[in-house]
Amino acid sequence: MKLTQTSRTFNTVGYGVALLYALTIIVPISFIVLSAFKDHSDILANPLSLPTNLSIDNFFEAQERANLLTAMLNTASVIIGAEVFNLVFCYVAAYGIARIKLAESRLVEAVFSAGFLIPAFAIILPVFLLAANLGVLYEPGYLIAFYAVSRFPLTIVILASAMRQIPQDFEDSAVIDGANRLQVIQHVFLPLTRSAVATVIILNFLYVWNEYLFALILLPGDFKTIQLAVPLLRAERSVDYGLISAGIVISLIPIYIIFIIFQESIVKGLTSGGLKG
Amino acid sequence: MAQINLTTRPVMTTKSTFRINKRILFWLLIGPALVLFAILMLYPLGNMFYVSMLDWRGLLRPSTFSGLENYQRLLEQDDFSVAVRNTFIHIGIALPMTIYPAFFIAFWLSFRPRGHRLLRIIFFSPAMIAPPGKALIFLGLYFPDGIINQMLTSVGLQNLTHVWLADPSTSLGAIIAIDVWGGIGFYAVLFYAMLSNIPAELYEAARIDGANEWTIMRKIAYPLLLDFVGVALMLHFMWLLLGSSQNVLLLTQGGPGNSSLTLGYYLYEQAFEVKRLGYSQAIGVVIFAIGIIGMFLIRRTTNRVYEF
Numbered sequence: 001m002k003l004t005q006t007s008r009t010f011n012t013v014g015y016g017v018a019l020l021y022a023l024t025i026i027v028p029i030s031f032i033v034l035s036a037f038k039d040h041s042d043i044l045a046n047p048l049s050l051p052t053n054l055s056i057d058n059f060f061e062a063q064e065r066a067n068l069l070t071a072m073l074n075t076a077s078v079i080i081g082a083e084v085f086n087l088v089f090c091y092v093a094a095y096g097i098a099r100i101k102l103a104e105s106r107l108v109e110a111v112f113s114a115g116f117l118i119p120a121f122a123i124i125l126p127v128f129l130l131a132a133n134l135g136v137l138y139e140p141g142y143l144i145a146f147y148a149v150s151r152f153p154l155t156i157v158i159l160a161s162a163m164r165q166i167p168q169d170f171e172d173s174a175v176i177d178g179a180n181r182l183q184v185i186q187h188v189f190l191p192l193t194r195s196a197v198a199t200v201i202i203l204n205f206l207y208v209w210n211e212y213l214f215a216l217i218l219l220p221g222d223f224k225t226i227q228l229a230v231p232l233l234r235a236e237r238s239v240d241y242g243l244i245s246a247g248i249v250i251s252l253i254p255i256y257i258i259f260i261i262f263q264e265s266i267v268k269g270l271t272s273g274g275l276k277g
Numbered sequence: 278m279a280q281i282n283l284t285t286r287p288v289m290t291t292k293s294t295f296r297i298n299k300r301i302l303f304w305l306l307i308g309p310a311l312v313l314f315a316i317l318m319l320y321p322l323g324n325m326f327y328v329s330m331l332d333w334r335g336l337l338r339p340s341t342f343s344g345l346e347n348y349q350r351l352l353e354q355d356d357f358s359v360a361v362r363n364t365f366i367h368i369g370i371a372l373p374m375t376i377y378p379a380f381f382i383a384f385w386l387s388f389r390p391r392g393h394r395l396l397r398i399i400f401f402s403p404a405m406i407a408p409p410g411k412a413l414i415f416l417g418l419y420f421p422d423g424i425i426n427q428m429l430t431s432v433g434l435q436n437l438t439h440v441w442l443a444d445p446s447t448s449l450g451a452i453i454a455i456d457v458w459g460g461i462g463f464y465a466v467l468f469y470a471m472l473s474n475i476p477a478e479l480y481e482a483a484r485i486d487g488a489n490e491w492t493i494m495r496k497i498a499y500p501l502l503l504d505f506v507g508v509a510l511m512l513h514f515m516w517l518l519l520g521s522s523q524n525v526l527l528l529t530q531g532g533p534g535n536s537s538l539t540l541g542y543y544l545y546e547q548a549f550e551v552k553r554l555g556y557s558q559a560i561g562v563v564i565f566a567i568g569i570i571g572m573f574l575i576r577r578t579t580n581r582v583y584e585f
Contacts, residue, residue, distance in 0.1 A: 006388050010490040014385030021382065021461060022399050028414050029402065031424055035417065043417075047424045089310040096306030100299055108307050115314065117572070118322050121519035121541065122565050125548040125557060126321030126328065132336060149317040152310055181302075210407035212523055217549065231409045231527060234416070241417050248410045259405045263398065271470045271505075 035245035043241050058246035062233055065243070068250050071229035078144055078225060079208045083201055085148035086155055090200075093152075094159035095185060099171070109160070115153035121213065128217050138220035146218070147208050155200045158269075162196030163189060199269035202262050209255055226251050325565070329558035340555065347559035357560070359535045360543040363449055364567075367539055368517045371453045375460035376510055380502075382461065383468030384494045387475075397469065400462030408520070412527035415455050416442075419528075445536035448529050452537050456521050464509050471505050472498060507579025511572050518568055540564050 006014075027048070035043045036058055037051035062068060097109050120127075127146060131137040166189065174184050212227040219228065233240075233247040259266065329347055333340035351357045382400070386393050403411070418424050419441035426438040441451045475498065483493050499506070522541030525531055531538035531546065544564060547557035 018382055025399055032414055044422050092306045093310035096303050100303045102303055119515055119519050122561050123321040126324040146317055149313050152314050212408050227407050227409050244413050255405050267470045271467050
């Protein structure tokens with residue numbers, strides 16, 4: 001949009017609201033970052049002062065107590081598993097929905113779209129019971145499968161709508177040249193759906209990295225994701241906020257790097273297919 | 278027409294399996310995803326309704342069919358009515374206080390004021406922080422001698438200080454604040470992205486007619502984005518109804534007393550701590566119904582599609 005002259009009151013109110021809100025974000029985040037380098041009594045005495053001696057003890061102790069790096073690797077393996085699981089099944093399903101025109105196609109698409117109405121959290125106990133019945137309770141593989149499948153509706157909608165935009169001619173001419181379906185997918189669909197696939201991967205990444213409750217319920221005690229590990233730093237009786245802050249900071253570093261790199265695609269993904277459903 | 282036949286015919290004859298097996302191929306492609314989806318999502322959803330009609334207190338205990346008894350018990354429990362009330366207060370305050378300020382900020386940002394890029398990065402930051410991180414950050418702010426109380430004291434407002442999480446009069450508000458804080462920036466950035474698609478000529482034309490920014494916001498930008506505002510309202514509504522209970526779990530466990538007990542947390546507590554499995558699923562069915570009704574109402578009031 002072209003910049004046009006805006007009135008003074010509009011600008012003043014806008015800056016006022018925006019800066020006030022920005023302050024409510026900057027203050028707590030700086031507080032956490034500063035606290036990570038301080039000990040508990042110092043935090044309470046001067047919450048926003050710069051650390052007097054730059055101590056990184058909190059980081060080492062947080063790592064020692066909650067095994068944050070192992071937890072991050074665990075999370076990474078869950079993410080990779082869920083991404084692959086999700087994409088493999090959804091890619092072929094989306095192809096079927098987008099490209100094979102049958103009476104059933106619409107119906108199947110409607111079933112998946114209705115999945116948007118199922119809030120995963122509401123079915124947390126039945127999902128737990130199902131794991132128990134299948135004998136896979138506390139198996140990380142079950143959590144991976146659940147993450148992947150609970151994202152089917154979103155992934156299929158995003159991929160199918162991207163595939164519909166590929167002109168039928170492209171496919172036809174490849175077929176005339178003697179390509180079979182698999183080759184058509186490989187040479188026509190995969191290159192042309194790359195950005196939709198990237199969107200799906202990023203959105204799934206954010207979801208799995210941040211997920212807490214299902215991991216809490218479905219994982220065994222000795223396999224912790226990063227989101228389970230961070231709250232471990234909060235002891236029952238005495239709170240050491242320096243330690244907690246260090247844990248939060250460590251857990252935020254990878255996601256923040258991803259965010260800074262992929263900011264545009266994250267927002268694009270969320271506004272295009274991501275939210276609409 | 279003739280031309281199309283010319284190009285498609287040879288394909289069908291040389292690759293005749295293409296057409297004959299179309300239906301089989303379709304189910305081969307779609308089947309695995311559909312079966313998994315049915316097992317891991319649809320079956321648990323159905324099972325929620327079934328378990329809600331069981332008297333079942335613990336995974337290893339026997340269960341007996343008890344019809345609608347759990348629902349009757351819901352109506353008799355004070356905790357349930359408090360949870361319903363708290364949930365309506367929670368959503369009633371947090372939903373508009375998130376979405377409308379977010380829309381205003383996004384609209385203002387769409388004029389690209391100085392610093393808008395940096396502001397967008399700052400605004401989106403809370404959305405990148407997972408629920409445990411968010412809850413633990415706020416734990417530090419809400420300490421009896423945490424930042425909020427220290428700031429209030431330093432400006433001479435000692436009498437406004439509270440033990441935020443342990444005071445029944447502020448515990449629910451403390452939970453609401455986290456959702457509002459986290460939500461405004463997220464939706465502001467998304468609204469901004471959508472507002473950037475509106476052609477500048479629409480605003481220019483309105484300006485020539487003498488409209489100021491406030492009028493443009495209310496009469497042009499908001500109606501044009503209404504459909505997407507509806508999507509945002511639905512998403513945030515579902516988050517508040519369910520996802521937000523993670524904050525309750527991590528910070529107050531519904532307390533003190535049941536002052537911050539929400540339906541989502543009540544479901545979790547009954548299922549995994551009190552282990553009244555059947556009863557918890559009756560709560561689940563109520564939440565599911567509220568979710569569907571809420572989304573339907575939001576859709577009804579925002580479903581107007583404008584082309585631009």
